[in-house]
Amino acid sequence: DLRKIPTSGGISVLLALFILYSAVAILEALGYQQLFPPITLLDWKALIVICFFGFFGLLDDFTDVGRITKVFLPFTFSLPLAIELHPNVVFLPFIGLVDFGVLYWLAIVPVYVMVTSNLVNMHSGFNGMAVGLSAIVIGFLLAKSIISGRDTIFMLTCMLGVLLGFLWYNRYPSRIFEGNVGALSMGAAIGAGIVANGFLVSGFVMLIPHVANFLMYIYWRIMRKLHPQDERWRAEKFGKVREDGTLEVPNPLTLKWLLPYHLKMTEKQVVLTMYLLTLVFCILGFFIDF
Incomplete structure (x- = not known):
């Protein structure tokens, strides 16, 4: 019974981060800096960004914040981190280094982190999938x-x-779900880690499966708008589990549904496949400098 499983478990992720930051900060103040990686200014600013996205996700878990609010308010969440990032140079494939000046922290960083956070939130739905994928990328x-x-x-x-x-x-079988609070927090952490270290290109490569999932969603939205009466494009959020334990999904229009639509696969097999796919792109991104 899914109703008996906590659905906003991402609160524990934020709480654990607070505890770790606080404990290490206290130990550093007591003179034990050598025991842990130092907490830099960007680490603190990244925590602020994660909390902003996490609290927004928590609000979204319990109330309808509205489509316009979802689009525009998260844009501001990354500004505390963005204003600390220098220089404002981005490497663009086939072009080279480009200095965006104030646009870097005013537009590129907020958009990058906001989009990454939402990509993680969208590429979820199976037990352990979003959390496992985020752990691999991080x-x-x-x-x-x-x-x-x-x-x-x-x-x-x-x-x-x-x-x-x-x-x-x-x-x-999951005993707790991360909810929007967890998914947006994880995505914000990934986005903050990417922009703070200048890994915009390699970070994008690592997130290609997430991007592909988003593009599949956009394709579905376009086709549904063009053909509202066509049953192929009807809105479906959930699949079913067959008696043999394999998944029966309504369409191949999200990345996690693509393989089980054509092949008999269990949920665990699909999740492991998603892990492997992200692992491949993370390895590729690892060897890209920018």
């Missing part, structure tokens, strides 16, 4: 940040540890 961002001597190492380390702990209870 793990590679952490390794890339350490090797290249970049920032937000503390935030990424904390988030990775928290997500791995949460995944133990969120994996199939």
Whole structure:
């Protein structure tokens, strides 16, 4: 009975982050800085961004915040981090380095983090999928940040540890769901880790499966608008479980439904396939400098 499973478990993710930050800050004040990665200014600003998105997700879990609010308000959540990022240079494939000046922190960073947060929220729906995928991406961002001597190492380390702990209870069969509060927090952490370290291109590569899922959704929306009476484009949020444990999904119009629409697969098999797909693109992104 899904109604008996907590659906806003992402609150525990935020709480765990608060505890870790507070504990390490106290230990640093007592002179034990050498025991942990230092908490930098960008780590603190990233925490603020994560909390903004998380609290907004919590609000969205319990009330309808409205479509316009969902689009425009999260745009402002990344500004505390964005104003600390210098220089404002972005590497664009086939073009090279481009200095965007004030547009970098006024537009590029807020849009990047907001979009990433929503991509993570959209690419979910199966037990352990969003949390596991986020842990994979954050793990590679952490390794890339350490090797290249970049920032937000503390935030990424904390988030990775928290997500791995949460995944133990969120994996199939899930005993707790992350909800919007968790999904938006995870996405914000990924987005903050990417922009704070200048990994805009490699971060995009790591998130290609998430982007593909979003593009499939856009395609469905367009086709539904063009053919509102066509049953192929009707709105469907859930599939069914057959007697043999495999999934029966209504269409192949999200990435997680694509394979089980054509093949007999269990939910666990689909989730593991999504893990593998993201792992491949994270490996590719890991070797891209920007």
